[in-house]
Amino acid sequence: MAVTDPAPLPVPAPYDGETRGTPAREGVAHEGILRRQSARESAARTYARALPIVPVRARGLTIEGADGRRYLDCLSGAGTLALGHNHPVVLEAIRKVLDSGAPLHVLDLATPVKDDFTTELFRTLPPALADRARIQFCGPAGTDAVEAALKLVRTATGRSGLLAFTGAYHGMTAGALEASGGAQDVRVTRLPYPQDYRCPFGIGGPRGAELAARWTRSLLDDTKSGVPHPAGMILEPVQGEGGVIPAPDAWLRRMRTLTEEHSIPLIADEVQTGVGRTGAFWAVEHSGIVPDVMVLSKAIGGSLPLAVIVYRDDLDVWRPGAHAGTFRGNQLAMAAGAATLAHVRENHLAQRAADLGARMLGQLQALAKEFPCIGDVRGRGLMIGVELVDPEGGPAPAHPGTTPSTGVPTPTVSDPLLDGPGAGPLPAAPALAAAVRDACLDRGLIVELGGRHSSVVRLLPPLTISDEQAAAVVDRLADALAAVARAHHA
Ligand code: PMP
DSSP: OOOOOSSOOOOOOOOOSOOSSOSSHHHHHHHHHHHHHHHHSOTTOOHHHHOOOOEEEEEBTEEEETTSOEEEESSHHHHTOTTOBTOHHHHHHHHHHHHHTOOSOOTTOOOHHHHHHHHHHHHHSOHHHHTTEEEEEOSSSHHHHHHHHHHHHHHHHSOOOEEEETTOOOOSSHHHHHHSTTOOOTTEEEEOOOOSTTOTTSOOHHHHHHHHHHHHHHHHHOTTSSOOOOSEEEEOSEESTTTSEEOOHHHHHHHHHHHHHTTOOEEEEOTTTTTTTTSSSSGGGGTTOOOSEEEEOGGGGTTSOOOEEEEEGGGOOOOTTTTOOSOOOOHHHHHHHHHHHHHHHHTTHHHHHHHHHHHHHHHHHHHHHHOTTEEEEEEETTEEEEEEBOTTSOSSBOSOEEOTTTOOEESOOBOTTTOOTTOSOOOBOHHHHHHHHHHHHHTTEEOEEESTTSOEEEEOOOTTOOHHHHHHHHHHHHHHHHHHHHHHTO
């Protein structure tokens, strides 16, 4: 099925080689805005550092900068824009609310707009959850919904510990950070997330996932494991920020069985994977599991801020006001979100993401054969990652060090005990990945990095991307890879 935006901007021509920020009048404004941003905004600013773009217009996959340049946007608001920028059904839904005279701020009061959103959302949920679902509208970021989920299971179980996974990303507020892979919190027990390429057991595949599951099981079964009976387990069905790592379906089913057997609520963080992104409406559907709690944000607001948790009614034991917040009633986001959910459902965009994602993955995997600096290509649906490695770096690194060929600090060097020939993947190459991202931008393609060492180039295009646009994305990425490989002899 060829799904296209009703009136997509044409695929922008690849960049013609002029330096960034053309000397036109717009270019001058563009430079001034960027200069003022770096002078005024905090050192913590994120995407803005790597993407010196001043977006002024956008539609579908395409963003236009103040300097007149156009880009294919495969960052999509960090995976938010299921329908791309300014999709007509989203704009129409927003306009309808604005024109209706409805209040825009309503705290958590009932409104027809909210009622429609909840109805549409429940329609998409796994039926076994939808039949008994409760919804909590949270503060408007994914991280607040994660906080709510953690609070909910702690209240419902009366326990405090949490099981979370290596490489996880759940947000930037205190509880969500604790549960994320960079944290060092004693209340959170870290378990191995299965991964093929950098498998902690050195084998990958179903056997690696099996060992990861066994570790979790032994920890739960062992009365002397030192891990108190936890309040919940939180996982991403595909780790996004962690480097685009899809959990095997069999492993997810094991996690579901184990948590059920031990009466541990299972929280699926679908903030990034939801609304068709992975090739199913919700990524848990691939494995058929039904979590006890789902954390939803990003695409459910149709590009505006919205975050909720949905959970089974027997967990609904918290007190009135247990998770309050002023901004939990964004009417425009609910209208945009309901329109997005309906559009994805009615147009089978999850299937489209599965088909197109498989094709793009295949094309990128073919590229990996050409370029030794591509260590791995992986993904699910339109959540795709290309991991850059140092081809001269020797396998299976274990300690902090420096990559000899590039002089770039890498987190690891070889360990003669563990690293025999063919013992593991090549070291991550964050500098090469950053060079690819910059080369993509020069070619009018916006991508971001992720992964443990920021060495994974990530593609999160809208589900509405046309075949022609997808081909342009792969072409530009291939061209960027070729340029970087040439320059770095990689
Ligand atoms: N969970 C996951 C899986 C995410 O990818 C993110 C954001 N990248 C979050 C939670 C946090 O969402 P937010 O940035 O809206 O707080």
